[in-house]
Amino acid sequence: MLERIERFYQVFNRILGKILAIVFLLMTLNVFYDVVMxxxxxxxxxxxxxxxxxxxxxxxxxxxxxxxxxxxxxxxxFLYDRYPQRAKAMINIIGTxxxxxxxxxxxxxxxxxxxxxxxxxxxxxxxxxxxPYRFAIKAMxxxxxxxxxxxxxxxxxxxxxxxxxxGSSTELQIIKEDKA
Numbered sequence: 001m002l003e004r005i006e007r008f009y010q011v012f013n014r015i016l017g018k019i020l021a022i023v024f025l026l027m028t029l030n031v032f033y034d035v036v037m038x039x040x041x042x043x044x045x046x047x048x049x050x051x052x053x054x055x056x057x058x059x060x061x062x063x064x065x066x067x068x069x070x071x072x073x074x075x076x077x078f079l080y081d082r083y084p085q086r087a088k089a090m091i092n093i094i095g096t097x098x099x100x101x102x103x104x105x106x107x108x109x110x111x112x113x114x115x116x117x118x119x120x121x122x123x124x125x126x127x128x129x130x131x132p133y134r135f136a137i138k139a140m141x142x143x144x145x146x147x148x149x150x151x152x153x154x155x156x157x158x159x160x161x162x163x164x165x166x167g168s169s170t171e172l173q174i175i176k177e178d179k180a
Contacts, residue, residue: 002157009154013069016147020059020066027055046129054137061144065151068100069158089163096156101149108145115139 030051038044067073080088117123118135125131 002161006154006157006161009069009151009157012154013066013151016062017066017070020062023055024059027052027059030055046125046127047131050125050127050131054131057137058140058144061140062147065144065148068148068151068155084166086163086166089159089166092159093156093163096152096159100152104145104148104152108142108149111138111141111145115142 030048034044034048034052037048064073080091083091115135115138118138123134123138125134
């Protein structure tokens with residue numbers, strides 16, 4: 001059962017990663033267009049410049065979830081790499097449950113008023129020619145941290161399976177050594 005749930009999270013992660021790759025490509029094209037317009041035609045758009053950081057924000061906010069399931073997140077690898085697989089899985093479980101999820105919940109629930117205030121005042125860019133609907137990009141904060149909590153569940157399940165697998169392989173190794 002847990003294997004099927006983990007596969008679901010892996011498929012979700014792959015789809016999210018592909019969407020982010022497309023967003024990153026769009027951001028790259030946006031930056032290319034902006035640079036060409038600015039340096040070759042001496043014409044620049046504030047809206048296009050703001051779109052750069054909007055797209056970059058999306059890549060970073062949602063990329064954290066992809067990095068988590070792909071083991072691309074930051075940790076103290078010089079210590080972590082020395083531990084056996086079972087200990088690594090337990091560290092990941094404890095770190096996710098006691099550190100990542102509470103912090104993500106704090107940001108998730110703490111950002112609702114931030115987004116609500118922006119929506120209520122119909123916040124727009126303060127720059128002339130900037131993008132309207134600033135609340136839309138601000139809404140990515142709670143949504144992305146909701147996705148992070150969702151993927152943290154999958155990451156925990158993945159590590160529970162690794163913990164069990166490492167435990168059973170250790171038991172098999174002990175049994176083989178006893179027979180020898």
